[in-house]
Amino acid sequence: MVRTRFAPSPTGYLHIGGVRTALFCWLFARRHGGQFILRIDDTDAERNVESALAPILHGLRWLGIDWDEGPDIGGRCAPYYQSQRLAGYQAAVEKLLAGGFAYRDYATTEEIAAEREAAQREKRPFLYSRQWMAESAADDARFTAEGRKAVVRLKMPRAGSLAIDDLVRGRVEFEWAREQDHVVQRADGTCLYHLASVVDDFDFEISHVIRAEEHLSNTPRQVFIAQSLDYPLPIYAHLPFVAEPGSKNKLSKRKLSTYLKNRDFAQVYEHGLAIAERLGLATSLDTFNPVIVEFYEAVGYLPAAIVNYLALVGWSLDERTEFLSREELMQHFSLDRVVKASASFDPKKLWAFQDHYMRQLGTAEKVDRMLPYLVRAKLIAEPASAADREKLARIIDAAGDRLKVFGDILAYADFFFQDEITYEADAFEKRLRKPGAGELLDKYRSELATLATWDVASLEQATQAFIEAQGIKIGDIIHAIRVAITGKGVGPGLYDCLAILGRDTSLARMRRAVESAATQ
RNA sequence: GGCCCCGUCGUCUAGAGGCCUAGGACACAGGCCUUUCACGCCUGCAACACGGGUUCGAAUCCCGUCGGGGUCACCA
Secondary structure, eight states, rough: OEEEEOOOOOSSSHHHHHHHHHHHHHHHHHTTTTTEEEEEEEEEEEHHHHHHHHHHHHHHHHHTOOOSSTTTTBBBOOOOBBGOHHHHHHHHHHHHHHHEEEEEEEEOOOHHHHHHHHHHHHSOOOOOTTEEEEEEEEHHHHHHHHTTTOEEEOOSSSSSSSEEEEEEEEEEEEGGSSSOEEOOOOOSSBHHHHHHHHHHHHHHTTTTEEEEEGGGGGGHHHHHHHHHTOOOOOOEEEOOOOOOOTSBOOOOOGGHHHHHTHHHHHHHHHHHHHHHHHHHHOOOTTTSSSTTTTHHOOOOOOOHHHHHHHHHHHBBBSOOOOOOOOOHHHOOOOGGBBBBOEEEOOOOHHHHHHHHHHHHHHHHHEEEEOOOOOHTTTSSSSSSOOOHHHHHHHHHHHHHOOOOGGGGGGHHHHHOSSSSSOOHHHHHHHHSTTTTHHHHHHHHHHHHTOOOOOOOHHHHHHHHHHHHTTTTOGGGGHHHHHHHHSSSSSSSSSHHHHHHOOOOHHHHHHHHHHHHHHHH
8 A cells, every 4th residue: 555645844834845745745645546644743843833834734735735644634643743743752762772773872962063073174974982872771870970961862883785775766875884873862852853754654654755855865864763663664765856946956945035036037926926915915035935835826826737837847747748637647647757856946837837727717717716816906895796797707808818827817907997097107108198199099089989889899990990080000099098098008909998998987088098198 | 075866958858779960848039910918820049067988879878077966963
């Protein structure tokens, strides 16, 4: 039975690299009809675990990465918080001690540091002297009498080597003599991550440990712990990590200002920022950041796009398939097609997937998903009336594939719902302050005032007739009309805008624009 | 610095000795379409890190060099 796990520590946010790891674990479990387990690594946590965990669970759920056992739903191996499994770790430490695989060490941190520095000075690899290792009860008594406190260290082998057959790396070998006597239990009795992780993986019957590459060098000590405890070894698979845009460094949420120098990254960030600001969301880099999954949810990306994109960061189905549904991924995912090299996060490629999945949506669904954005931005009152929904549907159809994320509706719908529009300065100058623009627009307005039916076809026909009568080209007036009725230089098709706005509003806005152009 | 991992277009990747004058996608550039923008269509730019082997033949195998990254906590 395949059982994989994702073991986040409650940090308060879901990192895009973490999601990729979770996704691969989940996909692998689903592919093999196994279980995906969520375990919370909170052995060190002093913070509020529940509130720091909520965004992580929420993000995974939003992406559709569901777990079979975990903190909120329980399961046969409960509890799923490491902080609630301390007794098991304690028992493991006792067993390690009893078997001679670990020892009580009374060295102070200063003494260890001194040894490490000495080794560095002499340019030889550091290996603890075990000078303060207690080998008998008498030693314990003696060291304790000196006022020392003990930690428990692993008594690592000092000869031979270990070979791991990693599912993505192949065979990797380590010399035991290079491995340190790592601490597994602190002086205060609490246990460290590596021990807890190994014990839990055994207790949860994890068959495949799929995790990021940064854990590869930690594997020997974990194997040592597992072997010393007589645990069967899980199968390991170390995934390449997700790197910064345009570099090979590990993606980090702290370095956003550096990433912003990357044009693509900056573009995606600023696009999201504009939406967030209209929604009145907090936009500190700590909470609103394309390295964090919440960013995409807030701005209105589709989970399908993110999942599809992320699946292709480090994995591919074949030489040309790009679009894969969740079901197809579950069906085809395999670790042997995971690449070994780290892969840069490319926000523009994610954007392209978003564009693709957005097109699959029908108008009705877009109305449902975009309406909340308009409500939050106070462009539509809650609850939305049937008329508002109808109008929104028309706007969405007119805007078409210009709407890349749900939040984009704000920029395309605002002037339809506002009573009073503001002009974009550049567009106003260029289109309405041009000599003669006002007069022409005024004539056009008078012409439209007499129009029998106010719909797209009639508007187009009337406009054509108007430019022919005036002996001008469409480009000579259409931009002025657009700025007059929308306030903007770009937007949906002009006749659509006029039709949706209606006769009264359109004519009133044109009149006001003519006045503004003349007086300002 | 020690140990470990990695190295194909700017980016994600295909490639398991001849199918490679290296394929696809994103990005980028130019053009067409066009009322703006977006879309669409066409074209283009662009890579096997380097050096030695092995072989009739190497992006693919071996060795070395260089480069990049990870890790060396009483963090996870």
